[in-house]
Amino acid sequence: MEENKLVTLKLIGFNQESRNSFSAVLTLAGRALKKTWQITEAEEADFFLLSAQSSATANRENLLKGRLAARFLFCTTENITQENELLVDDNHVPRLSVLVALFNKISASENSPAQPKTAESSTQVSRTASSSETNPPNFFDPEEGLLGHLLAAKHEQLIISLSNQPHYPALYIDTAKNVYYSQNSLEQLNPYLETAKLLNVKPASATEIENVIATETLKSCPLKDLIWYIVIKTSAGRLIKGHSITSNIVTLKGWPDLRLFKCLDYAKVATFMKNNAAPLETIAAQTGISPAELNNFYNACYLMGLIEPRNQIEINKKNRSPEHLDLINKIDARLK
Amino acid sequence: MKKPNEIKFVFTGSVGAGKTCAIASISEVDPVATEVKSSEKEVLKHKQTTTVAMDYGYITLENSERLYLYGTPGQRRFDFMCHILTKGALGLIILINNSTEDPLAELDYYLNLNAAFLLENPAIIGVTHFDISDTPGIEDYYAALDERGDAWPVIRVDAREKEDVNILLHVLVAALEHG
Structure with missing residues (x-):
């Protein structure tokens, strides 16, 4: 396999949540990986990673039929017994260092596909993939x-x-x-x-x-x-690589530590995101936070594992009277 | 529109959680505290005096309107005061003393006590005395809230510090707008 070529990986038996978790870890691991790995939805891929549940079933043999066994990796939540196993937690989140070691090893192996032929033909890729739509030139790269x-x-x-x-x-x-x-x-x-x-x-x-x-x-x-x-400090208003302010519908699945650096400034947006699911551009419009500040907050929450992707926009807006909002503003102004 | 004298936040929570301290740290005036020497064994474990009616302070908003801050008594025999004080309040600050025997049970108790109020109004949980006991951790509080289906924010605070109490109120105000 040539250096710096794209290596495609197909996830088998992952639900949406575990797929998202795994994608996030793979994105974070990018800097330490010798090749660029991309999750694909296409039938063929350079490597196939089976979820812990799929790995434990007889399905393993069917999948291997007619394919090079070295292209298959198996998640395990228990001790690793074979070289092609990846230790993950219950949510299919591997340790970065374990993932990096395994992926670098297999992509350098003689048994790996000679050329990553599927990468160019793949039309559907996960949201972590680079594209001009999701990766504007001015993005925040957590690998730096x-x-x-x-x-x-x-x-x-x-x-x-x-x-x-x-x-x-x-x-x-x-x-x-x-x-x-x-x-x-x-x-x-x-x-x-x-x-x-x-x-x-x-x-x-x-x-x-x-x-x-x-x-x-x-x-x-x-x-x-x-x-x-x-x-x-370093996001500088740029959205994290691979994410979009329009197409990613997100919610906060947990509260950030509101005592962390500048976090109190994000109390309103955190409250909104905890109670609603929406794209970032809607969140900015509804809360009045600047898109740049929202990007900074989103990036931090994403890397803390607090962001949950959703399929549908869900706004639970309560009707507040102008008097109520005026009162809130007065209290807010007094507390600053 | 609420009348000026009805704009209020209520601090509640267990004995010694820091309700009186919290109000004192942020009130513009020396709060009216109805503290007496305690004779109850359970109370004496935590402090020498305890609030028997309510604590009361305020901060002034624009146009001389006042945001009143009330503190409920910590002893459970005065729980009826909680319902009186929360009537018409904008939000509830629940302070939990992390050094008590079972802080998560305390949390559960105060959420249940104020369940009717919390159907329509927001709350924030302030965990105090973390310097004495760091267990349960904040994650444990979130797990307990999650089990109940509640999603209130939890913050570690020192009730003696004005900045910490300010954080609680600030987040409660955010919940008033977007919660």
Whole structure:
């Protein structure tokens, strides 16, 4: 298989929710993958991934008939016993590092299809696929910069420093514990967001990290707080790659932590999205939030796993009297 | 249009959850607090005094209108006060003391107590005393709400901090508009 060619993957036995979850993880893994992987709805694909339920049935043999066995991968929610198995949770969400290791291995394998012939002929692809409609030139790419390193970390512990400021306090990441350690506040980590080229990222052992924590005064903070901060700071009003403000109907399936960076500014839009399902352009129009700010919020919620796609628009608008709205505005103004 | 003296939010929740503190931290005037020395064993576990009638404070809006802030007594024998105070209120702030024996049961209790009010009006859940006990976590509260079919936001707060109480009110106002 040639470098940088598209590799197509067909998901078998996935329901819509698990398909969405898997697509999201695949998007996030993109930066660490040696080839570009695309989920396809076409009959043929370079690889086929069977859900845990499909993998457990006799259906496995029928599917393999006449096809190269090496092109089949099997999800498992228990221990991996074979090389072509992918460990996933109950929602078919694999760990990024596990997915990256397996996909890089199989796409480099001699048994993989010589040419990804299905990619060009495929007409239906999942919403994570790139296209001029869903990927305007000015999109937010979570695979870039510090965020990309955090989301696609191949190692559980990382030490990240700045090559142009060797004395600037390093950032210690422990993805196994979902925490980061730093003596700086989030705002003081801004130099890490400025350019990806300046980042020195090196794997570390758990012992190394423990030793640093023991000798330096470092705060342990949830990794999700850092990820949220980076997304809000670096989205710059651009929608995340592969998403659309018009065609994706979305709702919030859970509340974000309203104490996170700038999250209180999004309280109204969060409330609206929790109670309604609509495309982003409708959400912006209904709540008065600027599309750019909404994109920032949406990106952060998406990467936190809080966005749920829906098939139909559902607006549960209550009729508020002008007096009621005026009162709300007055209270709102007083609280600011 | 509600009369000015009817614009109100109500703080409710268990004994020692921080209702009196929350109102004091945001009210423009020293709140009228009807606290007395407690003699009940259960109350004494958490604090020396307790509210027996209600707490009361306010903040001033445009045109000198006032947003009144009422706090219900925490002791369950005064639960009837909850129904009196929530009558005509815009929304409810439920404060849960995370260091009590079963905070999720407390949450359940106050949601049930105010079920009729919450059919038409929004609520927000503020979890206090996280510094003393960090379990149950916020996710556990959401799971408990989910089981009930409720979707109120949950926020960890320090009721002594004006900024934290402001966050609660801000989110409650968002729910008034879009909830």
